Amino acid sequence: MLEKNVYESFMKIVGERNISQDPAVMDSYAFQWCNEIESAQRGDEPQRFGVRPLAVVLPASTEEVQSIVKACNEHKVTFKAFCTGMGPWAGVSDPRAIQIDLRRMNRIIEIDEKNMYAVIEPYVINAELQSELFPYGLMHHAQGAGPQTSPLASHTSFVGPGFTSPYTGFSGRNVLGVEWVLPDGEILRLGSFDHNGKWFTGDGPGISLRGVMRGWLGAYGGLGVFTKAAIRLFSWPAPKDWKWKTSGTIPEYNWDIPPFWKMFVLNFEEWEEYKAAMYELSDREVTMVATTSAPEGLAALFTNTKQEAIETIFAGLLAKTRNYIVMLVAAHTRREFEFRTKLVRLIMEKYGGNDLIEEGVTVPKPMHYGETVRNMLGGHAFRFSNCFQSTHGGMDTIAMAVRLAQLNQTVKQKYIDKGVIGDDRGLGVWITSYESGHMAHMETPTVYDPTSVESCLGYAAYQDECNQMDLDEALGMPFFIVGDDVHNFYAERTMHYADWIRKIKAAFDPNGVSDPSHYVKGDRKK
C-alpha cells in the first residue's frame, strides 16, 4: 500500500474517480501476456500475473502526467505509463510502483493534410487514426501489434514493423515533433514544436534529441512518458470518394477493395530465388506489403477461424507452398497499377516463381485485403493456441533475414520435436522489407500453450537459444534484449552499448523513478 498522504497526493491530481489501489483492479494491470515467458527465463514458475502496482492513475492531460511524475520523484515511487498495455514491458517491476494508464488521453490533436502528418495522444488506436485519415486520402504506419494498439506507443517507445512497412516504413523513423514528460517531470518538446508550435520535424536545432528518446527498440516506457507525438503520413491509394465500408456478419464481412489493388502470393522453390525476388520487388517499389511467413502461417492469413486454417493445411496447402511473399499492389492510377502488376509478373517469372492466388492454393477474400491494411493479419497467429510470441527480430538486410530464417529452422525443429512449441516444421518466420527495400527484418512467430508449464518453459528455452544464436552468428540484435541483465549479456559483444544508455538514464532520470525493467537502471551518481 502507498502511504495515505502519497495516495492522496496522486488523488488530488487525477480526482477520486481516476485512481484506484484495489487489489483486483491492480491485478488487471499485473497480468500480462508473456510474463509467463519472462518468469520462466528468470527461472521462476511461469505465470502471467507479474508485479502488482500500488496504484493506477488515469491522467487526462499532459499537466496531470507531469504532476504525477513530479509526485513520484517527491515520494520515491517508480512509475510506468502505458497506452493499451500489452506485454510484460507494459507492467511495473518495482514493488513500490504505480501504473499510469493513459487511456483518457485519446485525442487526435491535428491532421495536417497537406504536409502529411498527424498529432496524436497516447490512446488513439491504429484503427481509429486510420479511419480519420482516409477521408484525407492518407494513412499512417500501423505497427503489427494490431489495430487496437497505440501508434504513439509504437512510434515513441517500441519496435514498430507492420504489414505495410515496404511503403510506410518503421515507426521509429516516422516520428516528428514530440511532447515528452521526462522522468524528472520536466516537459521536453522536440524539434520545431518547441520553437513555433508546429510539429513538422522532431530534429534539431543541432543534435536531435530523438537520439536519446528511443533507438531502434524504443525505451519500452523506461524513460518518462510521451504525451503527444506527430507522425508522418502516407498517401492512401484510393479515389477520393472511396469509403471504408464493410457489410455482412462476423466472421464473414465484406469490404470494398479500392480499384487498382491486387494481392499476390509469390512462391519460390528456394531461398536464393526468393531473396533475389524480394530485393527486386522491394527496390522497385511495386508493393505496399511484402510479407513472408511459414506455409502454416499462410493458412492462417486468409481464413477466418482456426478450424478453417487447419482444414486448409490438411487440404494440401503445405505441399504447394515454399518460400512466399504476400504482396499487395495498391496503386493510385490505372497506369501505375498496370505497370506494377506487369513488373510483379516479370519478376516472378524471372526467378521461377508462381502465384499461389492465381493457382487457387490460397484465396484471399475482399475482407482479407481490409484486414491486411488494417494490420490485423498478425493477430491471426493467435488463433492456433490463443498465444504466440516472436524470437529473433534483427533488422538490417533482406540477405540477413533469409540467413536467419535458414539457420533458425533446425533450432526450432528441435523444440518442435520436444512437443513444446507449435509445429511449423521450423519454417515459421515473419519477414518484411522497409523503405523501398532499404532494410528488412526477420522474426520467428512461435506458437505455444500459455496454460502448459512445459510449453512455457520450452518456448522460453527456445527463445534463449535463438538469442544466443543471433549473438554467435552476428545476426543482429533480437527483440526483447532489454533490461539490465539481458543487456549485459548482449552488450559485451556489442560495443558495450548499455553503458551509454545507462548514462542517458542517469542524466534524464536522476531519481530512478521511471521503471527500468525493460530499459536500464541509470549509472549510480558519483
Add this chain to the structure above:
Amino acid sequence: MTLGEFEDMMDSCVRCSKCKFIPQLVIQSKRFSSICPSIDYYNFHAYSGGGRMITANAYHKGRVELTPEMLDVIYRCTNCGGCEVSCKWVYELEPNEAIHEIRVAAVEAGAGPMPKHKKYIELVERNKNPYGEDPEKRPAWLTDEITTNESSSTLYFVGCTASYRREEIAFATAKILNSAGEDFRLMGSDEMCCGSPVYRVGDQKKALEIMQANIEQFKETGIEKIITSCSGCYNMLKVEYPRFVKHDIEVIHTSQLIEGFLNEGKIKLNEMVPMKVTYHDPCHLGRMAEPYEKWEGEKIEVLSQVFIYDPPKPDRRGANGVYDAPRNVLKQIPGVELVEMERIREYSYCCGAGGGCKSAYPDFALWAANERLEEAESTGASTLVSACPFCGTNFRDGIESRESSMKYFDLTELVLRSIGGGK
C-alpha cells in the same frame, strides 16, 4: 460451467484490448469505435471484458477478495456480450461467460449481488416483477379493443417492463396479433418475471427456481409457442432456459413474427409513417440471442500445441442473432427511411441498461444511453427504433436528459401505426 472450469481460458487472455473495441475491421470512425460502455465510462482495465476475466481469475486463484471495489468491477457491466464478439475474432475465449460466472461466485460467497439487485430480487419473489408493482395490475394495459383466446397454445409473454412501464408496446403487440388473426393468450396476473434481472446478476439459484416455475406453468397451460416483445425475455426463454431447464416451446420475438405476417400477407402496412429512423440492435435480441448448441466430441492435438474439436464445436460469435427481421419490417413500412448507425448487428453498442446496471448504477446506464443516442443522432435520423422495452426505457431517459429532439419508438408501435391502428 464454474470459474474453475474457465481457468485455462482465463489464463489465456493476452490482455490485447481487442475487447474494448468493435471488431477492428468494421471500425469506421474514432468516435464510434468502442464496444464496451463499461470501460468507456470507468476506464480502468478491470472494467473491460478482458480485465474482468483477469479479476475473475485472480479471485479464483485466491489472489484477491471480493472488496467493495471489486464488486463494482463485477457489476458495473451490462453483460452485453460485446467484448466476446470482438475477442472471438481471434481467440477461443468467452469473457462474457467468465463475467457471468464471477457474478455467480460472488453471490455464492455472499458478497453479491449489489443491494439494489437484492432489493429487486425480493420484489420479483414477492410481486413477480422487479418493479414491485401489484401483480394484479400486470394486465392493466389490456383494453377492450384487444381479443385474447385463453385456450390458445400461443402465449404472448408480455414481460415486466412492457406490462408496467412500456404498456404501449404490449398494446401494440396485441393489436398487431389481432390484426394478423393470430390467436394468443396471456398469463395475466399469473405472469411471472422471466428471471432475467435475477439471472444476470448471478443469483443462479433463484433464477433457476424462476425458470423451473415458469416452464412448469407453461407446460401446465399447454403452451407450445411463446411470443415476446421483449429482447430480455426472448433471450432468457430462447437461450438461457434451455441450458438449465428442458423445454421444447417455440420462442419467437415480435420482430420475427411481424416479418412472418408480412411475408404471409397477414398484415398490410398501408399507412404512411414518414420518418427517418435508425435501428438499435438490442444485445439480447442480437449477439446474445444465439442459442447454446450442445456439443459433444473430442479435443484433438492436430499439430503440436494446436488443438481442434471433432466434430467442430459450434461457434457462438453473435453471427446468428435476430438482425434482419426488424430491419426487413422497418424497410416495408411506407414512409420509413432506415439509416444505419456505425455500430450495428453483432457489434451494436449496448444501451447501458442491462445486467442490473439500470437499477444499481443509473448514472452509468444513462451515460451509456446518451453515448448511443449521440450515435443515433449522427445518422441524421429523427427517430430511434428498437425492439426491447428495457432499451426503450433507458433511451427515453437519455432523450429527456440530453433534451434531444430525437423520438424513440418500439418497432411494434411503428407497425401498429402503419397497419392503421396507431394514434
Add this chain to the structure above:
Amino acid sequence: MNQTMKDAMIQITGNDRVSDEENVLSQYSGNYPPSLVVWPITTEEVVNIVKWANENSVALVPTSSLGPKLRGSSLPKVENAIVVDLSKMNQILRIDSTNKVAMIEPGVTYDELIHTLKLAGLRPLMPFLPKGSKSVLASCLDREPITIPRFHWDTPDPLLCTETVFGTGDIFRTGAAAGPGTLEEQWEAGQAQKNPMGPSQFDPYRLVQGAQGTIGIVTWISMKCEKLPEIQKFFLAQADDLGDFQEFNYALFRRRLPDEHFMLNSTALSAALGEKKLLSPWILILGVSGHGDIADEELDYRIGDIKDIARESNVKLEENLKDVKSSEIEALLNRASEVPYWKIRAKGECQEVMFTTTLDRVQEFYHVFHEVAREIGFPLDQIGAYVQPMNQGTNTHVGFDLYYTLGEDDSTEKVIMLLSRGQKKLLDEGAYFSRPYGVIIDAVFEKGSPLTVDAMKRVKSIFDPNNILNPGTLCFKEVP
C-alpha cells in the same frame, strides 16, 4: 604548450601529418587561428588525439572538407585549439550494390564517390551541386538536404551507421554496425550496416549528426545509395510565385513519382549555370527515371501520372525553357561543383541562410527576407534560393545564398546586417533553424525552451564531458 602539443601529436601521427605553419593554420582560422593542424589517417590515431586532448584540456575542432568554408562551423571558436583534419582518411571502404549502400571515410568527396558507385550501378543521394572539396561524410553529418526527396525517409537520410570516436575517446559503432559481431562477421551473415537505428534503446547517430563536431569524431559512415537509372528525363516549370507550384508539389509528395524534385530561384539557377539567364522568378526541376526491367515503361507511367497531376494543378511542365534546356540542368545533377564553387563564382563571396518550414510558408518567408534585404539595400538579385520541398516526407528546407563581392558597395556590411536582421526576422516569423550556423545560433537557442538546451547539455556531458570537441558551437559554450 604548443611544442608539447605538437610533440604529442607527432607521437600519434608522425611528423608529416602535423603542422603549425602559419600559412596552414590561417586556412583553418575561425574566431581564432588553431595552434595546430593534425591529419590522422586511422581511427586509432583519432582515439589517441581525443584521449590526449582530454588529459590536457585542449579543444579539438574536427573537419573533413577543404575550403572554401561558408559556414564556419568547423573553424575554431576558442584559442589554442587543434584542428583534426580528417581529409586524409579518404578510403571508400565498401560498396554493396545489392544492398544499395556505401561505406566511406571522411575524406571521400562526391566526385570520387559518384565515380566509384557508378561502376557498381549505384548513385549517392546528395545535395544540389556541392563544392568539389566537400566531404560526403560531413554533408551527411550536417543533414544537408538531398535532391531526391522520394528516398528521404527520415531526417538523417542518407546517413546510416557510423564509427564514432566520442569526446571521451571511446570508439563506438552506431546502428546495426554495433553488433553483435565484427563488421566482417556481419558481412558474412549478410548484413550491410543498413539499419541506422540503435544499437538497442538509443540512437547515437541522431546525436552525432547535426552536432557540428561537438559530440564525436566520425571516422566512417555507411550511407544509403540508389540504383542508377537506366533512363531519365527532366522537366522544368516556371512561376512568378511559389504558390503557383503549391498544389502540384503537394499532390506530387503523396505519390513518390519523380526522383529529383526541387526549386531554385532564377538567381540561384543562373549562378549554378554560370551565366545570367532570362527566367521567371522560380524554376521547378523534376527528374524522372526508369530502372531495370521495363525501365521505359516505368518512365512512361511516372511521366504520365506526373503530367496528369500537372494538368490538374495548372503547372506547365516543359523539357526546355526558352533560355534553359533540361540537359543543362541534368548536367548540374549527380556531381560536385567545378572549382571555383558556383556559389563563390557568382560574386566572389557567399553567405548562407538555411531553415526548415513547411512548403505552404516558403513564399511568405522569401518575401520577409526580401523585405529586410530591401530595407538594408542588399540587391535582391544577389539572393539565391534553393527549396527542397520535402524532407522526411513532411517538411521543407529553404536555403538563401547571399552572393556578394568584398569591398563592393558596402556589401560586406550589408551582408552582415542581413544575416543578423533577416534571420532574426525569419526566426520571429516562425522559420525553424534546425541546423543553425553563425550569427543566428544564440537567438535560436533562446527561442526554444531552456529545457531543450539543458537536455542537450546533459547529452553533451555524457559524450564529451570535458568539452574538448569544438567548444563554442551550438549551445555548447563551455570550454575544456
